[in-house]
Amino acid sequence: MTEHERTPVDYIEVTRRTYDGLGYPPYHWVRSEEPPAFAPVTKPLSACRVALIASGGVYRQGQIAFHFRDDASYRVIDTSVPTDELRATHFAYDLRDARADINVVFPIDTLRALRDEGTIAGLTDEAYTFMGGIYSARKVAEELAPALVDRVVAQEADLCLLVPV
Amino acid sequence: MCHQSVGLIARAVEAAGIPTLSMTSAWSITASVNPPRAAFVDYPLGHTTGQPHDRADQLRIVRDGLRCFEQIGEPGTIVDLGADWGEQGWREQPLRGASRTATAAAAGSDRPAKADDGDSRGARHATPQYQLDEDRLAAEARHGADKACVACVGFDD
Numbered sequence: 056m057t058e059h060e061r062t063p064v065d066y067i068e069v070t071r072r073t074y075d076g077l078g079y080p081p082y083h084w085v086r087s088e089e090p091p092a093f094a095p096v097t098k099p100l101s102a103c104r105v106a107l108i109a110s111g112g113v114y115r116q117g118q119i120a121f122h123f124r125d126d127a128s129y130r131v132i133d134t135s136v137p138t139d140e141l142r143a144t145h146f147a148y149d150l151r152d153a154r155a156d157i158n159v160v161f162p163i164d165t166l167r168a169l170r171d172e173g174t175i176a177g178l179t180d181e182a183y184t185f186m187g188g189i190y191s192a193r194k195v196a197e198e199l200a201p202a203l204v205d206r207v208v209a210q211e212a213d214l215c216l217l218v219p220v
Numbered sequence: 221m222c223h224q225s226v227g228l229i230a231r232a233v234e235a236a237g238i239p240t241l242s243m244t245s246a247w248s249i250t251a252s253v254n255p256p257r258a259a260f261v262d263y264p265l266g267h268t269t270g271q272p273h274d275r276a277d278q279l280r281i282v283r284d285g286l287r288c289f290e291q292i293g294e295p296g297t298i299v300d301l302g303a304d305w306g307e308q309g310w311r312e313q314p315l316r317g318a319s320r321t322a323t324a325a326a327a328g329s330d331r332p333a334k335a336d337d338g339d340s341r342g343a344r345h346a347t348p349q350y351q352l353d354e355d356r357l358a359a360e361a362r363h364g365a366d367k368a369c370v371a372c373v374g375f376d377d
Contacts, residue, residue, distance in 0.1 A: 149317025
């Protein structure tokens with residue numbers, strides 16, 4: 056792991072203090088005992104099609120918005136979407152900047168620009184969004200993650216970029 | 221919670237053979253879930269891929285993030301992208317939220333950017349929470365009883 060010049064905010068500790076102050080029991084964060092899988096990157100970045108998955112509660116106008124009670128559904132966003140049709144809804148982060156410029160949590164214009172400049176080969180046709188404030192890690196691991204894996208594999212993505220908030 | 225969910229999904233996608241890179245602004249949560257590759261952006265939550273209306277910042281962060289695919293050789297590595305928000309007051313109450321947009325608007329008025337209640341998190345409503353009421357109308361028009369939608373997937377029964 057790389058050292059950071061400033062001490063990063065420890066959100067596990069911040070959450071513990073907040074819950075403690077409210078009289079709630081501590082939240083049990085996932086601590087992975089097993090090391091992660093590690094798939095080899097076999098092509099240069101400039102030859103790779105990238106799939107985007109973002110958790111910031113992004114939806115496209117016309118789609119059903121997310122609710123805030125462990126919503127494990129997801130939305131399919133066409134990566135040719137006009138940026139002004141994108142919205143953000145979430146209970147756990149300050150939405151003002153995301154609603155002013157969705158690229159702060161869903162870097163769609165950024166990735167299209169990186170494609171145009173040749174840094175990446177392109178985007179998959181579909182991107183995926185969900186509302187990541189899901190307290191049930193089981194629901195994520197058993198329902199949402201397998202569904203998104205199937206989608207990303209079907210898109211024949213070379214790489215997958217994930218953006219939490 | 222978002223960072224935990226994303227970490228779990230990254231591990232699952234990678235296990236299916238597709239290399240992943242997770243952006244993160246919550247180092248400790250990401251380190252705990254331990255996704256295969258991560259890139260740290262030291263900004264207040266809600267800005268994981270850059271500051272609003274700052275194309276140069278957004279491009280640099282996402283470009284440098286993507287380069288981690290070629291740079292990270294050891295599973296579980298978190299690379300610090302060196303992002304600098306500037307003013308550091310947000311660290312004092314990180315759940316309060318921070319907004320460039322609101323700060324810019326407040327600069328032109330006498331009102332503070334936000335009431336300081338120490339926590340910007342909202343109630344956990346169980347119904348869809350639309351940004352705009354016109355979004356609700358558009359969604360309802362498109363999701364009548366006989367209009368199945370292939371883009372909104374995975375609702376509870």
